[in-house]
Amino acid sequence: MNWLQSNLQHVGELTALHLLQSIIPVIIGTIIAVPIARFAMGRRRDGRSTERTTSAGKLRRGLVINSAALLYTIPSLALFVLMPLVLGTSITSLLNVYVALTLYVIAMMVRSAVDAFDSVSPVTLEAATAMGYRTTRRFWAVELPLAVPVMIAGLRVALVSNISMVSVGAVIGIQSLGTLFTDGLRRDLPAEIITGIVATVLLALVLDRLLALLGSFLTRWRTA
Amino acid sequence: MSVLNNAIEFKSVFKTYGDNTVVDNLNLSIPEGKITVFVGPSGCGKTTSLRMINRMVEYTSGTILVNGEDNTARPAHELRRSMGYVLQQAGLMPHRTIVDNISTVPRLNGVSARQAKSQALELLNTVGLDESFAKRYPSQLSGGQAQRVGVARALASESSILLMDEPFSAVDPVVRADLQKELLRLQSTLGRTIIFVTHDMDEAILLGDYVAVFARGGRIAQFGTPEEILREPADDFVASFVGRDRGMRRLTFASGADVPIHPLDAQQTPWQQWQLNVEDGRPAGWRIDDRVIPGGSLFVAGGTLRDALDSVLSSPSGWGVVVNEQGQVLGLLKSDDVLEATERERLNRYGVSA
Numbered sequence: 001m002n003w004l005q006s007n008l009q010h011v012g013e014l015t016a017l018h019l020l021q022s023i024i025p026v027i028i029g030t031i032i033a034v035p036i037a038r039f040a041m042g043r044r045r046d047g048r049s050t051e052r053t054t055s056a057g058k059l060r061r062g063l064v065i066n067s068a069a070l071l072y073t074i075p076s077l078a079l080f081v082l083m084p085l086v087l088g089t090s091i092t093s094l095l096n097v098y099v100a101l102t103l104y105v106i107a108m109m110v111r112s113a114v115d116a117f118d119s120v121s122p123v124t125l126e127a128a129t130a131m132g133y134r135t136t137r138r139f140w141a142v143e144l145p146l147a148v149p150v151m152i153a154g155l156r157v158a159l160v161s162n163i164s165m166v167s168v169g170a171v172i173g174i175q176s177l178g179t180l181f182t183d184g185l186r187r188d189l190p191a192e193i194i195t196g197i198v199a200t201v202l203l204a205l206v207l208d209r210l211l212a213l214l215g216s217f218l219t220r221w222r223t224a
Numbered sequence: 225m226s227v228l229n230n231a232i233e234f235k236s237v238f239k240t241y242g243d244n245t246v247v248d249n250l251n252l253s254i255p256e257g258k259i260t261v262f263v264g265p266s267g268c269g270k271t272t273s274l275r276m277i278n279r280m281v282e283y284t285s286g287t288i289l290v291n292g293e294d295n296t297a298r299p300a301h302e303l304r305r306s307m308g309y310v311l312q313q314a315g316l317m318p319h320r321t322i323v324d325n326i327s328t329v330p331r332l333n334g335v336s337a338r339q340a341k342s343q344a345l346e347l348l349n350t351v352g353l354d355e356s357f358a359k360r361y362p363s364q365l366s367g368g369q370a371q372r373v374g375v376a377r378a379l380a381s382e383s384s385i386l387l388m389d390e391p392f393s394a395v396d397p398v399v400r401a402d403l404q405k406e407l408l409r410l411q412s413t414l415g416r417t418i419i420f421v422t423h424d425m426d427e428a429i430l431l432g433d434y435v436a437v438f439a440r441g442g443r444i445a446q447f448g449t450p451e452e453i454l455r456e457p458a459d460d461f462v463a464s465f466v467g468r469d470r471g472m473r474r475l476t477f478a479s480g481a482d483v484p485i486h487p488l489d490a491q492q493t494p495w496q497q498w499q500l501n502v503e504d505g506r507p508a509g510w511r512i513d514d515r516v517i518p519g520g521s522l523f524v525a526g527g528t529l530r531d532a533l534d535s536v537l538s539s540p541s542g543w544g545v546v547v548n549e550q551g552q553v554l555g556l557l558k559s560d561d562v563l564e565a566t567e568r569e570r571l572n573r574y575g576v577s578a
Contacts, residue, residue, distance in 0.1 A: 123315050132329060221362075222363070
C-alpha cells in the first residue's frame with residue numbers, strides 16, 4: 001500500500017498509456033475488420049433461396065476467415081519485435097503496439113463480424129430490398145444495426161484480450177501497466193507487481209462493462 | 225359488366241433457372257381495383273410470378289407492364305417503392321419501432337419524419353391496431369399483429385398496387401380468418417389493385433374477385449372469377465385442384481338468409497330431447513339427459529349457405545344454432561330447411577324453375 005501511495009502518479013500515467021494502447025487498436029481494428037468481413041460474405045442472395053453463396057464465394061469466405069485465424073497464431077512478442085523492422089520505428093515507439101495489436105483485433109473481429117452478418121435474417125434483408133432500399137443504404141440502415149448484437153459480443157472478447165496483451169510490450173520497453181510487472185520483478189517489489197495485476201483487471205472490468213452498456217443501448221429493440 | 229382497365233399485364237413472360245422453366249409463357253391481364261389471387265400447388269411459379277412484378281425476381285424474357293409502363297423502364301428500387309409488398313413472415317425491421325416500420329417507404333421517398341409519423345399513426349388505426357402499438361418493437365407483437373403492421377407498411381406507399389405473398393399462411397386459422405375479413409373490409413373502402421398469392425383454394429375463393437390457377441411447370445391452367453372456376457374447371461388439373469369440396473365451396477356464393485329460423489321458445493321443441501344451453505344469451509352446448517355436449521359451428525345470421533349447412537352438420541342435435549354478430553342466440557336451423565335451400569340454389573344456378 002505504501003508503495004502505491006508514493007507512486008500514485010506514476011501508476012496513473014501508466015494506466016492512461018495502457019488505456020490508450022488498448023482502445024486505439026480495438027477501434028482501428030474493428031473499422032478495418034468489418035468491411036473485410038462484409039466483403040467475405042459476398043453479395044447476399046435475397047429471397048427464399050437457401051443457397052446463399054456460390055463456390056467462388058465460399059472460397060473467398062474460407063480464405064478470409066482462415067488468413068485472419070492464421071494472423072492470430074503469430075506470437076505477440078515476435079510481432080512487437082518485428083514491427084520496428086517493418087515500420088522503421090524505434091523499438092520503444094507506441095506505434096509498434098498500435099499496429100501489432102490492431103492486427104490481432106482484425107484477426108479476432110473478422111470472424112466475429114462474419115458471424116454477425118450471418119446472424120441477420122435474410123427475410124429482413126429481403127423485406128428491406130422489397131421496400132425499395134438500395135444496397136448501400138440497406139447496409140447502413142438495416143444490415144449493420146442488426147449485426148451489432150453479435151459484433152458487440154466479439155468486440156468484448158477482443159477488448160479484454162487486448163488489455164492483457166498490451167502488457168507484453170513492457171518486455172521490450174514500451175510503457176504500460178505491464179511496466180509494473182517487469183520493473184517489480186527486477187527490483188523485487190511484490191507490491192508493484194500486485195498493483196499492476198489489480199489495475200489491469202480493474203481496467204478490463206470497467207471497459208468491458210462500458211462496452212456492454214453501449215451494446216445494450218444500441219440494441220434496445222432486443223430487450224424491449 | 226363495365227370494362228376494366230388493366231393495372232398489370234404479363235406478356236409472354238418466361239423465367240428459367242438453367243434448364244428449369246419456372247414460369248412458362250405467362251400471359252395475364254390483372255384488372256385495376258380488384259383482388260386477383262394466384263393459387264396453385266407449391267413450385268408452380270405463383271410466387272415467382274408475383275415477385276417478377278416488382279422485380280424481386282428478374283424475368284428471363286417477355287414484358288411486364290405496370291399501369292401501361294414497362295416495369296424495367298425505371299430503376300428497380302423506384303419501382304419497388306411505388307407498390308406495397310406484404311411478405312409471408314411480415315418481414316418487419318426488428319430494430320425499428322412499429323411506427324418507424326410503417327413509415328419506411330415514405331421516408332425512403334423523402335417525406336418528412338413528422339408527416340410520415342402522423343400518416344403511420346392513421347394507418348395503425350386503419351389496420352385495426354391501437355396507437356399504443358406505435359412505440360413498440362416487432363418482437364413484442366403476435367404473428368397476427370405483426371402481419372397487420374406489414375399490411376399498414378404496404379399501404380403507406382400510397383400506391384394503387386399491393387403485392388401480397390402468402391401473407392396469412394404463417395398465422396393460426398382463427399387469426400387468419402380475422403385478417404381475411406379485415407382485408408376485404410379494407411379493400412371495400414380502398415379499392416386497390418391487389419395481387420394475392422396463396423396455396424389455399426378456400427382463401428382464393430373467399431378473397432379473389434379473380435383467380436388465376438397455376439399448374440406445375442409455371443403455366444396458368446385457368447383464369448376467371450371463383451364461381452367460373454368452380455362451375456367449369458378448364459381441365460382435369462383445375463378440377464382436381466379445386467377438388468373434392470367443390471360442391472361445398474359452391475355454397476359459399478349462395479346466401480343462407482332465406483333459411484327459416486326457428487325460435488328457441490317454440491311451443492313444442494321439435495328437437496325433442498335435446499335442449500340448447502344458453503348462458504348470457506350465448507349458446508353453451510347441448511344438454512341431453514344429464515350430459516352437456518359442446519355445440520357445433522355457429523351460423524351468423526346473413527352468412528353463406530355453406531356456413532348454414534356446416535352449422536347443421538356439426539351440431540350434436542342436428543339443429544344449427546343461429547347467432548347475431550354479437551354471438552347472441554337468435555334461433556335454430558332445421559337440416560331439411562337447409563337442404564331445401566341448397567336445392568333452390570341448384571335450380572337457380574341452372575335457371576330451372578322448381
